[in-house]
Amino acid sequence: MTRKKPDASEASTERLALYTAASRAAGIRLTPQRLEIFRVLAATESHPDAEAVHRAVQRVMPTVSRDTVYRTLWRLHDMGLVATLGPSRDRVRFDTNVGPHHHLVCLGCGLVQDFVSATLDGLALPPGVSQWGRVYDTQVEARGLCLACLKAGRATRETTQEKASDER
Amino acid sequence: MTRKKPDASEASTERLALYTAASRAAGIRLTPQRLEIFRVLAATESHPDAEAVHRAVQRVMPTVSRDTVYRTLWRLHDMGLVATLGPSRDRVRFDTNVGPHHHLVCLGCGLVQDFVSATLDGLALPPGVSQWGRVYDTQVEARGLCLACLKAGRATRETTQEKASDER
């Protein structure tokens, strides 16, 4: 399914070039620590957390601080070059709806809205998935901006806190 | 899309009954604080975090502790009566793959595996979604157990920490 092996390292250097180009374009300075973080990120095929990136960077450059890693990660995130897993940037959120349903995630305010769709409920996954393990259910996560955030001209990250935790 | 208004409160009492029945069946005591937490959860249409639930419960029962809310929430989660949003229970994880792809989330070890599927990339959402706002991209999250966890007979939650943060 993932047919990534053939071009893993090419994809890596390509991604690295993307990071540096985008940084230069954004007027962001290319410090050695940033370059090293870029290298680590470009090479990864997994979904590391900030600590994992930090550890990997420290192997080559032992003095980089945790903070710099966090800052760089969010910088790239703001530029749209890395994403975060799941809708929330913060605490765990619960979903009391256990029936089949899907999510509309607003990248502006963090609100998550349920929606139902019979056609999306029984999505067929590619056959290769069976080699991974057993899938119990699938759900679609649609990311975008809700009307309020569109109107407010709100971008993606930042201001993600106030409404994010609803229920007063 | 969400056609929930007609039966919101029915769904709520129904859900409350489900919680109490399941608890009784599991031999879990129905304390007043738990019942109140159940009521709050059964009534919510959103995706609250633990703090939000705590605040809502405290409005009616000011002495309940934060801890009891957490414990009850995870209890329900273990019974499969509430879910969490997104794959991670802990820190933020990053995804360096910005191209269209989808996720296989292992509920046992927390590992997330990418997979690609052209048919899943351009999923059509129900028309009602346009009233919510603008969707920039959709991705499928398939939840299940990877081979290793299946073999280890690992259930869902718990032991979710070790492998969850890969990249060494």
Add this chain to the structure above:
DNA sequence: AGCTAGTTGCGAATGAGACGCAACAACGAA
């Protein structure tokens, strides 16, 4: 080579969530 604004690293602060334990209370038994 010199400037200067953007960066770094550190120590400390914040805040979610987990833990240990003693007092407490469901609820089946008598």
Add this chain to the structure above:
DNA sequence: TTCGTTGTTGCGTCTCATTCGCAACTAGCT
């Protein structure tokens, strides 16, 4: 209905991810 057992509660404490303030530092333009 009372009793006893055992699961629960709430508190104080602890951990650990992530963020902040700030002084020292340096990319990159001139």
